[in-house]
Amino acid sequence: MKKLSLFLIMALCGLGLSAQGVLNVRINEVLVCNDNDIVDDYGECQSWIELFNTGYERVNIGGCYLGIRYADRFDAQGNKLVKKYYIPRNNPNTSIEPQGYRLFFCEGNDEKGTFYTNFTLEDAAVDMVILYNANGKDVISVFKFPAGYQPQPDEAWGILGNAEIESKLFPTFSRSERRQMTDDQYLDAVAAGLLYKPQPMQKNTPAATNEIGEVVPRHEVFRQHDPAGGVMAVTAMGVVFLALVAIFIVFKVFGKIMIGQTNRKEAKHKGESAVVTAKDTSYSGEEVAAIAMALRLYSEDLHVKESTVITINHVSRLYSPWSSKIHGITTVPEKKNR
Amino acid sequence: MMTFLEGGFGAFIGQNLQEFWGFTGFANATWGHLIMICVGLFFLYLGIKHKMEPMLLVPIGFGILIGNIPFHDGMQIGIYEEGSVLNYLYFGVKNGIYPPLIFLGIGAMTDFSALISNPKLMTIGAAAQLGIFGAYIAALAFGFTAAEAGAIGIIGGADGPTAIFLSSRLAPDMMGAIAIAAYSYMALVPVLQPWIMKLCTTKKERLIRMRPPRPISKSEKVMFPIIGLLLTCFLVPSGLPLLGMLFLGNLLKESGVTKRLATTAGGPLIDIVTILIGLTVGASTQATTFLTEKSLLVFAIGAASFIIATFGGVMFVKFLNLFLKEGNKINPLIGNAGVSAVPDSARVSQEIGLKYDKTNHLLMHAMGPNVAGVIGSAVAAGILLGFLG
Numbered sequence: 001m002k003k004l005s006l007f008l009i010m011a012l013c014g015l016g017l018s019a020q021g022v023l024n025v026r027i028n029e030v031l032v033c034n035d036n037d038i039v040d041d042y043g044e045c046q047s048w049i050e051l052f053n054t055g056y057e058r059v060n061i062g063g064c065y066l067g068i069r070y071a072d073r074f075d076a077q078g079n080k081l082v083k084k085y086y087i088p089r090n091n092p093n094t095s096i097e098p099q100g101y102r103l104f105f106c107e108g109n110d111e112k113g114t115f116y117t118n119f120t121l122e123d124a125a126v127d128m129v130i131l132y133n134a135n136g137k138d139v140i141s142v143f144k145f146p147a148g149y150q151p152q153p154d155e156a157w158g159i160l161g162n163a164e165i166e167s168k169l170f171p172t173f174s175r176s177e178r179r180q181m182t183d184d185q186y187l188d189a190v191a192a193g194l195l196y197k198p199q200p201m202q203k204n205t206p207a208a209t210n211e212i213g214e215v216v217p218r219h220e221v222f223r224q225h226d227p228a229g230g231v232m233a234v235t236a237m238g239v240v241f242l243a244l245v246a247i248f249i250v251f252k253v254f255g256k257i258m259i260g261q262t263n264r265k266e267a268k269h270k271g272e273s274a275v276v277t278a279k280d281t282s283y284s285g286e287e288v289a290a291i292a293m294a295l296r297l298y299s300e301d302l303h304v305k306e307s308t309v310i311t312i313n314h315v316s317r318l319y320s321p322w323s324s325k326i327h328g329i330t331t332v333p334e335k336k337n338r
Numbered sequence: 339m340m341t342f343l344e345g346g347f348g349a350f351i352g353q354n355l356q357e358f359w360g361f362t363g364f365a366n367a368t369w370g371h372l373i374m375i376c377v378g379l380f381f382l383y384l385g386i387k388h389k390m391e392p393m394l395l396v397p398i399g400f401g402i403l404i405g406n407i408p409f410h411d412g413m414q415i416g417i418y419e420e421g422s423v424l425n426y427l428y429f430g431v432k433n434g435i436y437p438p439l440i441f442l443g444i445g446a447m448t449d450f451s452a453l454i455s456n457p458k459l460m461t462i463g464a465a466a467q468l469g470i471f472g473a474y475i476a477a478l479a480f481g482f483t484a485a486e487a488g489a490i491g492i493i494g495g496a497d498g499p500t501a502i503f504l505s506s507r508l509a510p511d512m513m514g515a516i517a518i519a520a521y522s523y524m525a526l527v528p529v530l531q532p533w534i535m536k537l538c539t540t541k542k543e544r545l546i547r548m549r550p551p552r553p554i555s556k557s558e559k560v561m562f563p564i565i566g567l568l569l570t571c572f573l574v575p576s577g578l579p580l581l582g583m584l585f586l587g588n589l590l591k592e593s594g595v596t597k598r599l600a601t602t603a604g605g606p607l608i609d610i611v612t613i614l615i616g617l618t619v620g621a622s623t624q625a626t627t628f629l630t631e632k633s634l635l636v637f638a639i640g641a642a643s644f645i646i647a648t649f650g651g652v653m654f655v656k657f658l659n660l661f662l663k664e665g666n667k668i669n670p671l672i673g674n675a676g677v678s679a680v681p682d683s684a685r686v687s688q689e690i691g692l693k694y695d696k697t698n699h700l701l702m703h704a705m706g707p708n709v710a711g712v713i714g715s716a717v718a719a720g721i722l723l724g725f726l727g
Contacts, residue, residue: 217485218725218726218727219483219484219485219488219508219725219726219727220483220484222484222725222726223478223483223484227478228475228478228479229471229474229475229478229484229487230475232471232474232484232725233471233472233474233475235721236470236471236718236721236722236725237464237467237468237471239573239574239717239721240464240467240714240717240718240721241461241464241465242573243464243569243570243573243574243713243714243717244460244461244463244464244710244713244714244717245460245461245464246569246573247457247460247565247566247569247570247713248457248458248460248461249457250565250569251453251454251457251460251558251562251565252457252458254558254561254565255454255455255457255552255558258555258557258558259552262555283550284550285550285699285702286697288550289699
């Protein structure tokens with residue numbers, strides 16, 4: 001039973017770890033109408049979708065689905081129609097490096113390569129871009145255009161707010177809540193609950209961060225606010241003290257408990273009723289040094305001779321099957337005469 | 339072939355010899371190389387003749403010689419040339435791999451008993467980190483960036499691996515100078531510290547006898563690395579690589595059930611990493627990158643940081659004594675040990691203490707702040723990395 005529990009815990013931990021990576025990917029920027037923006041490998045201007053790995057581990061999106069939702073078309077269940085593109089697993093480039101980006105061109109022809117989807121964004125009815133997990137059902141990221149959105153030539157929409165990426169807030173619903181929703185309701189609820197909403201970009205930044213302002217290193221910001229270093233010195237010394245004082249307090253208390261415990265044990269052992277204080281059992285430095293020295297001399301005296309004697313006995317072994325040539329040589333096959 | 343025939347055999351040989359000469363160290367030598375070779379020889383002299391931190395100064399000194407053999411660029415032999423063997427070994431320094439491994443070994447060799455038996459000594463280890471932040475302020479005043487100042491400041495932590503770890507993250511260009519300064523001053527602890535200790539204390543204070551440490555149970559020894567890790571790393575997670583390995587090494591030692599692992603961590607492993615770190619840090623001091631005005635400033639600020647750290651430790655003990663009862667007072671001569679530099683600074687406490695009272699052995703007591711200094715400097719490095727990294 002214990003082994004089974006351990007196995008289950010480890011399996012759950014493993015599942016948690018493997019699932020976390022893909023959840024870090026988000027649809028970061030979308031350009032619907034590409035007139036003069038970047039060209040693809042075929043020299044053509046295509047609409048594109050940018051995925052961003054917000055995490056600090058490499059993530060493979062191979063096997064996931066990238067999809068779009070049409071506002072004016074419906075499937076058999078009455079939900080808005082979603083067209084999905086399966087991202088092939090056999091391309092190593094689907095693995096996105098930490099804080100890395102991947103572009104997908106949306107020409108509607110997926111025969112051009114892994115990063116070409118089978119749908120196009122240049123359809124006025126497209127109201128949402130969705131990234132699904134490998135099961136094609138669980139949503140990893142949604143990018144919903146606002147109502148009445150009219151694509152402008154070379155104007156990308158993107159997510160801003162890199163500073164808060166690490167605390168990515170993805171709306172989640174319980175299983176029962178999800179069961180009560182239609183697919184449309186679920187997607188709309190997810191889009192409505194997102195912390196970051198798409199907004200028009202001042203400058204298109206395919207395969208790069210959406211933050212176009214110069215990023216000032218943290219140490220420079222620190223210096224600007226604390227040019228002399230006094231705040232840093234006081235704060236950091238305070239933290240060092242806090243850390244070590246915390247250990248001091250814990251071990252002060254712990255030490256007292258241990259002394260009490262030792263004393264009680266000793267008292268019990270000796271059959272005494274009174275608790276023996278630590279002072280009674282302590283030795284002076286000279287006594288400790290003398291005992292240590294005596295022990296050392298004693299141990300050296302014990303081993304001084306043995307450790308320098310090397311005994312080499314001649315081992316005579318006339319025959320051993322391991323070194324026998326008889327067993328090492330392949331026997332010549334006998335020739336049998338008929 | 340045509341050139342050979344047209345120019346004749348002599349010309350061919352001459353041309354080859356000329357090319358060969360162009361590749362030799364003599365042809366590529368500069369004054370900088372010669373100066374650095376002299377520095378390397380001086381380190382070897384200190385390490386071998388005077389036995390000053392020989393484990394560190396000998397590999398570093400020899401590394402300086404290796405790093406400053408002049409050669410023609412592009413032969414894939416220099417430490418900064420991609421693909422060279424030295425560059426592969428340097429990877430461990432550049433990416434901060436060796437320092438945590440050294441900390442693992444330090445943890446496996448360190449006995450925290452002195453600290454556990456008298457936990458108030460822990461605060462001395464914190465006070466002595468004043469040198470780090472004093473040096474940080476000084477470096478800022480000299481015009482270094484905040485990241486560079488943080489990397490220079492850590493010299494005051496008197497801990498080579500910590501200095502390498504932090505400088506590789508905050509100021510990789512200055513790592514060679516910082517590491518050399520840190521190790522040099524650690525070796526010079528017996529020269530740098532005594533006069534400050536004498537200056538800051540009275541004769542009466544130097545004669546203070548401390549209570550012998552109480553015996554420590556195995557439970558306390560086992561609990562220390564676990565509690566230490568949780569308390570320090572919850573507060574400063576950026577110190578995790580160093581503190582995590584330090585406490586793991588100590589747990590291997592104290593648990594009593596992983597003796598083989600503790601022996602390896604505190605023996606062969608730390609020896610191997612010490613050789614590699616010493617050699618590569620030494621070799622990283624190529625004259626072209628090392629002999630700069632900045633390096634000189636690093637050395638000057640580094641010396642000041644050691645002085646401030648020692649001052650901070652000693653003065654804090656005096657301050658602490660104001661609140662302690664007679665009989666519980668701490669000898670301020672162990673304040674210097676808070677700067678880390680294990681075990682040299684503790685030895686200095688012992689030697690100075692014996693000078694004034696032949697029977698007053700301070701070594702055992704000084705080991706408390708000494709190992710607290712290791713924890714303190716790792717925490718300080720974590721804070722600097724967290725703020726400036």
